[in-house]
Amino acid sequence: MKKITAILAAALVLTLTACSTDDNSSENTSSAPQSTANSTSTESPSNSESTADNSAEQSDNSPAPDNNGSENKILIAYFTAAENSGVDAVASASYSMVNGEPVGRLRAIANMIQTETGGELFSIRTSVVYPADGGELIDYAAEEQREDARPELTSHIADLDKYDTIFVGYPNWWADLPQVMYSFFDEYDFSGKTIIPFNVHNGSRLSGTVGTIAELEPNANVITDAFTISERNVPEAVAEVKEWLDGLEY
Numbered sequence: 001m002k003k004i005t006a007i008l009a010a011a012l013v014l015t016l017t018a019c020s021t022d023d024n025s026s027e028n029t030s031s032a033p034q035s036t037a038n039s040t041s042t043e044s045p046s047n048s049e050s051t052a053d054n055s056a057e058q059s060d061n062s063p064a065p066d067n068n069g070s071e072n073k074i075l076i077a078y079f080t081a082a083e084n085s086g087v088d089a090v091a092s093a094s095y096s097m098v099n100g101e102p103v104g105r106l107r108a109i110a111n112m113i114q115t116e117t118g119g120e121l122f123s124i125r126t127s128v129v130y131p132a133d134g135g136e137l138i139d140y141a142a143e144e145q146r147e148d149a150r151p152e153l154t155s156h157i158a159d160l161d162k163y164d165t166i167f168v169g170y171p172n173w174w175a176d177l178p179q180v181m182y183s184f185f186d187e188y189d190f191s192g193k194t195i196i197p198f199n200v201h202n203g204s205r206l207s208g209t210v211g212t213i214a215e216l217e218p219n220a221n222v223i224t225d226a227f228t229i230s231e232r233n234v235p236e237a238v239a240e241v242k243e244w245l246d247g248l249e250y
Contacts, residue, residue: 073162074119078169080104086129093134096234105200105234106169112241113167117250125155126180141173151180165194175207191219197226
């Protein structure tokens with residue numbers, strides 16, 4: 001009888017142990033999918049939103065694609081005597097006060113174009129130190145024209161090939177391009193590129209400068225609808241620049 005009792009007791013212990021093991025196994029198995037399901041439902045939407053935001057940000061900051069889907073990069077090259085006079089802009093005859101700051105007039109217009117197009121700025125610099133006084137600058141410009149001078153350039157476009165559109169800005173000196181602009185067009189071949197002139201004047205507007213650029217760069221697409229503005233109106237030119245660019249679809 002004792003032997004039978006012992007056997008029954010042992011069987012009972014084995015049965016209880018097996019049940020305990022099955023319960024633990026069932027709990028662990030069911031908890032794992034729950035954890036995975038939570039991870040999928042909370043993290044994946046967050047990651048997708050982050051990717052979309054980054055994509056939009058990159059799209060906003062990237063150059064606009066052309067009709068073939070490639071990048072259409074824009075360069076805004078400008079010459080202003082205020083950045084080539086060897087003195088602060090405020091002391092130069094070629095500056096305007098824009099938002100309370102002295103800025104070379106062509107740089108001011110270039111900044112407005114950059115705001116609308118996202119293009120890169122390039123200041124055309126020369127070894128010539130232009131007079132800061134307005135009267136002396138006019139006389140100096142006339143002398144350069146008589147000599148048909150080619151001032152030495154000290155700034156250079158690092159990689160012209162990556163630009164498709166080049167805005168080119170300059171003042172009107174004696175109804176012509178400043179001589180440094182001839183140096184600029186001598187240095188670069190803009191074949192196959194689009195050139196969009198813009199200019200600041202003191203009454204002579206564009207004169208024949210757009211045609212001159214077309215002659216200097218015969219294989220470029222020179223836009224004849226160039227922007228021109230009187231030097232006294234430069235500080236308030238934002239709306240005019242935007243309207244002009246809208247008309248060109250930039």
